[in-house]
Amino acid sequence: MSESSIAAPRDGNRDEAFQDLPGLDPAATSLDVDDLLNDLLQRVTRLLGVDTAAVLLIEPGTDQLLARAALGVEEEVRQGVRVRIGSGFSGRIAADRRPVVLNRIDASTVQNPILWERGIRAMLGVPLQRGPHLLGVLHVGSFVERVFTEDDAALLGLAADRAAGAVEARTIELERSAGSVLQRSLLPSVLPDYPGLEFGTRYVPAQEGGVGGDWYDAFVLPSGDLWIMVGDVSGHGLGPAVIMGRLRSTARAYALEGHGPAEVLELTDRKFQFFEREGMATALCGLAHPPYQTIEIASAGHPSPVIVRPGEQAELVEVPVAVPLGVEKRLGARTIEVDLPVGSVLVAYTDGLVERRGESLEDGLDRLVAAVSAGHPEALCRDLMEKMIGRQIPRDDVAVLALRRVATASGG
Numbered sequence: 001m002s003e004s005s006i007a008a009p010r011d012g013n014r015d016e017a018f019q020d021l022p023g024l025d026p027a028a029t030s031l032d033v034d035d036l037l038n039d040l041l042q043r044v045t046r047l048l049g050v051d052t053a054a055v056l057l058i059e060p061g062t063d064q065l066l067a068r069a070a071l072g073v074e075e076e077v078r079q080g081v082r083v084r085i086g087s088g089f090s091g092r093i094a095a096d097r098r099p100v101v102l103n104r105i106d107a108s109t110v111q112n113p114i115l116w117e118r119g120i121r122a123m124l125g126v127p128l129q130r131g132p133h134l135l136g137v138l139h140v141g142s143f144v145e146r147v148f149t150e151d152d153a154a155l156l157g158l159a160a161d162r163a164a165g166a167v168e169a170r171t172i173e174l175e176r177s178a179g180s181v182l183q184r185s186l187l188p189s190v191l192p193d194y195p196g197l198e199f200g201t202r203y204v205p206a207q208e209g210g211v212g213g214d215w216y217d218a219f220v221l222p223s224g225d226l227w228i229m230v231g232d233v234s235g236h237g238l239g240p241a242v243i244m245g246r247l248r249s250t251a252r253a254y255a256l257e258g259h260g261p262a263e264v265l266e267l268t269d270r271k272f273q274f275f276e277r278e279g280m281a282t283a284l285c286g287l288a289h290p291p292y293q294t295i296e297i298a299s300a301g302h303p304s305p306v307i308v309r310p311g312e313q314a315e316l317v318e319v320p321v322a323v324p325l326g327v328e329k330r331l332g333a334r335t336i337e338v339d340l341p342v343g344s345v346l347v348a349y350t351d352g353l354v355e356r357r358g359e360s361l362e363d364g365l366d367r368l369v370a371a372v373s374a375g376h377p378e379a380l381c382r383d384l385m386e387k388m389i390g391r392q393i394p395r396d397d398v399a400v401l402a403l404r405r406v407a408t409a410s411g412g
Helices: 012-018 033-048 088-096 113-117 150-186 238-256 261-275 361-371 377-388
Strands: 003-005 052-058 064-071 082-084 100-102 122-130 133-142 197-204 212-220 226-236 281-288 294-300 306-308 335-339 345-349 398-405
Touching: 033 052, 033 064, 033 133, 033 150, 064 088, 064 133, 082 088, 088 100, 088 122, 088 133, 122 150, 133 150, 197 212, 197 377, 212 238, 212 398, 226 238, 226 345, 226 398, 238 261, 238 281, 261 281, 261 294, 281 345, 345 377, 361 377, 377 398
Parallel strands: none
Antiparallel strands: 003 100, 052 064, 052 133, 064 082, 100 122, 122 133, 197 398, 212 226, 226 281, 281 294, 294 335, 306 345, 345 398
16 A cells, blocks of 8 residues: 555543653744754654655645755755645645655655655655644655654654644744835835925834735825825735735826826726735825815725814815725726815825724714814824824724925915
């Protein structure tokens, strides 16, 4: 028999035999994922007395396993070996999520020729998973004939369990760090310094769930046209942060081509639906021509901005709201023109500023409108964060962009 399953040991005390397995503390380790896996493989080969070991992890967004670490068959990593889930030795382990022993290594049993070319005679593999979530496969091999036992499978399974926790925790931490760096690098480091305009901004990531896809942008084109943009890609983690970067870059490009706010959203949505088919995002775009007496605004499922004019109370701008990006084949965005007399302040934001558990969105918007007042945008942002967030732990990202039109030397 070339391939066989190993049943899980029935003796509940069997795990005690493996308590001396060197621990991999996911909270304490400072190793990156690749170093952690290499350390794991060195320990496993010593404990099991095998000649090769390898870890293949699921490549995000695919149905393939990618070789991430190997000992004795380092070529797997150097050549970027991939195995489709359900095919070959590793693919079968991933699909069935059970230990498998292989005692004939050739083209009929494994996909990767490296394994039989190196002379491996027997293999044992186990799934690498965290709860119901499959992370990959851990397998070992011997250059001599060997019968892998239930104890071998239990030990390798225990190593896989410990590694899975460390890999998951470290991967999340690295993605959080990478996403944070990416997101902050994509937010404008310098806001426009242009006569007649003042700006204030805030960005705060959620403390739970990691960095997300909230963003803001403000820039003045060579023509003097002012663009403001605020958006929110659904989800948290590195993926939404990457999509946010693409979305912002796309919207900027269409704005530079001379399209209006509604057209920018329509064109951005077309590209978004083609390349980010599983994603969804809201966005708000505004365009003001010198001397900025009015601003054109269009929305794709995004919360309405707040405006306060001299001598008036703050109010929500009644922007025609289209569906979010990525939802329907045709966005249907429409533009509204809003008066922006000197001294007016416009505040655009993401829903993390107003949404609270146990409170209706309308109540959150009412609190926001009551908190907006005329004044320098930077001071306004400080006050908004104090009044709307205060000492609460943000459960969602918060992005705020405030714009004030001021008088110029010419009086415009």
